[in-house]
Amino acid sequence: MRKQFTLFIFLALLSISAMGQLRTSIRLGVFLIDFTDIPSDMRALWPTQSQWNTIMFNSKIKQYYDMISYNNCTVSGTVYNYTTSNLQYWNPSTGALKTVNEVIASVNINAPGYNPANFDYVVFLIGHDARLGGSQSYSYTYRVNGVQYTKPGLVTFFKIGKNNRVASNSIENSTVDKNSYLLPITTTNPPTTEEDYVKHPLSNFEQTFIHELIHSLGIGAHANSRTNNGKPDYVSQDPNNNGYWNSEYGNLYDIMGGSASYGSSLNGYFRRHIRFMDDNMLHIFRTYTTQTVTVYPLNNTSGKRLIAIFHPAYPTQWPGLYENDGYTLEVRTAGTFDPMLTHNLLKGNLEGLFVIKNSGLQNLMLDMSPSPNIHYSWGDFYDIRDVVLKPGMVYENNDVKFSNVIKNGDGSFTVTIQVKNSGTPIKPVANFSASPTSVTAGQSVTFTDLSTNTPTSWSWTFTGGTPSTSTAKNPVIKYNTAGTYNVTLTATNSAGSNTKTVTGYITVTGAVQKPVANFSASATSVTTGQSVTFTDLSTNTPTSWSWSFTGGTPATSTTKNPSVTYNTAGTYSVSLTATNTAGSGTKTMTGYITVSSTSTYCTAASTNSTYEWISKVEVGAFSNTSAASKYTDFTGKTISLTGNQSVSIKLTPSYSGTKYTEYFKVWVDYNKNGVFTDAGELVYSGSGAAMVTGTFTVKNVTASTRMRVLMSDNSGTTSPCGTFTYGEVEDYTVLVTAAAAKAIADPNTQEVAVAGGVDIYPNPSSSIVYIKGVKDNSVVRVIGLSGQVFEYRFNTSDRSIDVSSFPKGLYLIQVNTDGKVAA
Structure with a gap:
């Protein structure tokens, strides 16, 4: 059984180090995936969902983790029943296999009650009767119950069937086959080997799964x-x-x-x-x-x-x-x-x-x-x-x-x-501290050398400080101008030098000034009954806030970031007065909030669906099949889309007899005003007697709104409202999420000479992360599991990233060099 591995590094912004408290649990969400091209006699041999639950959580895998964790760590979770992919996983003519990502992208996993927060890792168990794929550990994007998620985890393949479907081969069950060792221990010819005496207590499948899960736990x-x-x-x-x-x-x-x-x-x-x-x-x-x-x-x-x-x-x-x-x-x-x-x-x-x-x-x-x-x-x-x-x-x-x-x-x-200490001098490892690290303009900071291996001289650089350089061991520096400043120390002895730079280490604030009021709103156009969250953006550090909301409930607030409900249609102003010891500042936004009545959509239907009707609607990964009807309300089904995304659409008619040319139109009420006739809301038109296909680009908004699909045998049917003779109308709910913006930066960080490949450290981190060994013009992306992307373009071989302002969580670091991506 051939195994393949993917080395991955997750950047974890955590307060507990890798050497901290003992790990007590590993929670797994396990998805079983099979294929339509598996012969029924082979498929009948496979473990059931209940049997997989025993294999994963109540047998040798459990016993193994009990053993290596000294019974301190419990492996638990949920095994969800098989989801069948319609891919032809193995091509018997060429021997080609589909990739892991192709398999995962081909399925919408049915997992009742699935909540990703209940699991540390996601596991995909992918099975076939003819060939094995390469198991791996990574971070995966997948769909469960129509919702897309991204989570770290692993893929393990199993095979139960005839190798390459050659009839002469016997049934091979990867969950029970034993592995063995071939260690020569005598000089006989042929030699005696350990295989003659010892069989491994784990199956190939269990070995591979345990190996990949340990990769996921942090052994890259x-x-x-x-x-x-x-x-x-x-x-x-x-x-x-x-x-x-x-x-x-x-x-x-x-x-x-x-x-x-x-x-x-x-x-x-x-x-x-x-x-x-x-x-x-x-x-x-x-x-x-x-x-x-x-x-x-x-x-x-x-x-x-x-x-x-x-x-x-x-x-x-x-x-x-x-x-x-x-x-x-x-x-x-x-x-x-x-x-x-x-x-x-x-x-x-x-x-x-x-x-x-x-x-x-x-x-x-x-x-x-x-x-x-x-x-x-x-x-x-x-x-x-x-x-x-x-x-x-x-x-x-x-x-x-x-x-x-x-x-x-x-x-x-x-x-x-x-x-042993050989007595040979060792070059210093530069390190230092400062007290305090946040001051008001005109105050001083004391720096303390913490370098190891006995440096004999010091060279400090203080951007924004007076003096701006020093050779003292523990200098005192004055800061006169507001800003955020770097500090660099080079520590030297007879064995060499070492340099440490802390970016943005010293924060200097100016004299207190009265606030300049400013604010934003989570939405400026809402329907009656909806709420708006207001965020204070005032500068100069206000200490109290006084809000006024015409038309809102409550009408006033003294909280920093209040939430206000609007119950009556209209256009309303918002005012904020921000105050500190130096005074107050006021900002009023006239007509800032627009409140519309709850949308009521016009009716539309055919008068006859006996001869032709809509049988299938496919939008991106969404698919819905239906029977003949003049109008069907499918707003209980949600189509998830992303702004600025080009989405495929496939519309299929069905007939009771003769096929006719059908005319399709699709509208999306992006602005949620209850009508489909606004500019840009007719997103697709097409015609044909069979399935029609096309694409449309999703408007970059965030909205839960309605999509209307109309099919008529009359090309003159162009209105989204009213009745027509032959065909059908279907309505769906569409959830549009605006595309996340990228933050682009080109940080100026210290260069460090490194031999070998790309290194990322420390992990976890709450301040600076170093990327060592990247080539010129490499692109490094830091990707959060909630969708945020930060992109850095490096023009020297070694760079660092300041993550101190990032929210705590898991991030994937992706390095793109010469068109090749490593993560």
């Missing part, structure tokens, strides 16, 4: 396993792995292994990152020290289960998201939940400590014993037994030394750990 990487610095098998072993990171995937003991195999465990470094472990479960080293500690197997439910060394000499490249680079040590014994450790020939050699080198989400098992690789006639293989630090062994490199390894009777191991 896989587990590395190969030793010897990624050199070819025939090159001599390098025991220290100094300065190297292995880019190859495939830890056979880890569920986040590469594309070929999954194990049944999850390493402790990953568990801590997704909050299945907290710091009470760890021995943590952050300073140069020598200590002897005892650590228990990772899957124990008590005691310290991981040794984490955040080496002070190696600051992380992703501050705020990860701690310093370093090492983790885990106990591995024959009794832990790892099939790779159960074979008798391996059991004695695999009881000890796995030593893993960490940087960000990179993690590489180190070679403890530089013994020769295992040689076979067809090639050489790494000896997995070399990655275990066992009693009597010592491991040492320039950073650390591990010695005095003792196996205890209760399954724990004791080890002496030295975090």
Whole structure:
């Protein structure tokens, strides 16, 4: 079974860090999708909705997350019944498959009572009888009960049927097939492999689902396993792995292994990152020290289960998201939940400590014993037994030394750990604070250097400050002019320099001035009985407000942003007086609010629908089929549209006998005044004896209003009102949402030299987010789940984005380089 993965990064504006409180729940909304082209005998074999509920929430998936979270995290949710796509998912002639997005876009999921707020992630289980697709984790846009949503989640494919529908192939059920490992453990020909002894306790489907869900929880990487610095098998072993990171995937003991195999465990470094472990479960080293500690197997439910060394000499490249680079040590014994450790020939050699080198989400098992690789006639293989630090062994490199390894009777191991300081100077990591950060013009701010690694000189830049530069360690700066100002510090020692810039760090306000009154309204045209929310936009910080609303209820208000109801048709003025200690300012908007009577639409109908009628109306993704009628009120059905969107329309007639040329017209009452004859409200005209098609561009308004569809055999029927002889009229409700505006910016931020690809950090963040490694002329979009889009055009390789003014929530960062999009 081939698996494919999509690496994604969500920018979360949260107050709890990744290392905060333990995760206690994962709530999933699960949608089942099948296809019309699946043979009935294959389709009859598939799990029912109830059986899927057991698979997802009451079987091995549940048991797995119970195990790796120490029973602290519950996986729960709702499985909705199958929705059938009319796509031909698999083309038997070419072997081509539809994409995930094509499949999801093809269905309007029927999920009674669905509320996206009840779920953390959305899951699409897509099944076919002939082929598997590639599972992935991402953020998906989908329709449920006619409403469009966007939410993070994952797609997992399953196959129950004959491979490629070849008759000679047996029934293959991906939810029960077992996976196995192929680790050579003897030199016989053919060699004995672990496959002969161990079968994985999870099915291919369960493995893939668990793997992708962990991606969704925040592990945007896989587990590395190969030793010897990624050199070819025939090159001599390098025991220290100094300065190297292995880019190859495939830890056979880890569920986040590469594309070929999954194990049944999850390493402790990953568990801590997704909050299945907290710091009470760890021995943590952050300073140069020598200590002897005892650590228990990772899957124990008590005691310290991981040794984490955040080496002070190696600051992380992703501050705020990860701690310093370093090492983790885990106990591995024959009794832990790892099939790779159960074979008798391996059991004695695999009881000890796995030593893993960490940087960000990179993690590489180190070679403890530089013994020769295992040689076979067809090639050489790494000896997995070399990655275990066992009693009597010592491991040492320039950073650390591990010695005095003792196996205890209760399954724990004791080890002496030295975090080494080579004495080589390390360049500073610049950092500082200020007090206060908000002042009135003429006041001063004290800056305090917080840089690490002992800088010996400082270079400050203060835009808007006096003086504008300083070489003092902790300078005092005066600000005389109102504004928002950046601060930059470069800290230096003999090893080099490091610079930190905080954009908009100091806010200076001027002397108090009387307000300049201003305001806006949520709507200026309403119908009787509707309410309007008024928003104060006054400048110079008013402290009290006095509103007057002619024709409104209430007629006056002293709240900052009042809501007012208008019950009588007419045109009304609004007045605001804003006040502070310096005085008052008043603004009156004459004729600002227009109140119309509730719309009453004219009647329209044919006098005879015996011979021809409207059988189907399709507008964009909306579709409605109906029987013969002179007039049908379908205003209980809602067509959702977006302003400025070009929408397809398909109208289908039906006949009891002879087919006639039918003339169609479609109107939308955009201004909600109860008539269809205003300019731009006739949105489509067409004729034909069969289905007619076309498009129209939706007016960019926000309104819940009415659409009228008219079909007549007489080309002279042009009015949306009244009666005519043959045909039909149908009315629908249309919900139009105005298109969101883009905010375009070109921030001037500090450049940072970075090797490699695109990095986004920190995550989560409430201030500055750094985008590292983007090419010239790249476009970066920050997309909120509620639809807002902020676009930045970068002309240098490294940029940052100030998100301090963004609402809290989840955002997708999308990078467009050379026409290719990564998210």
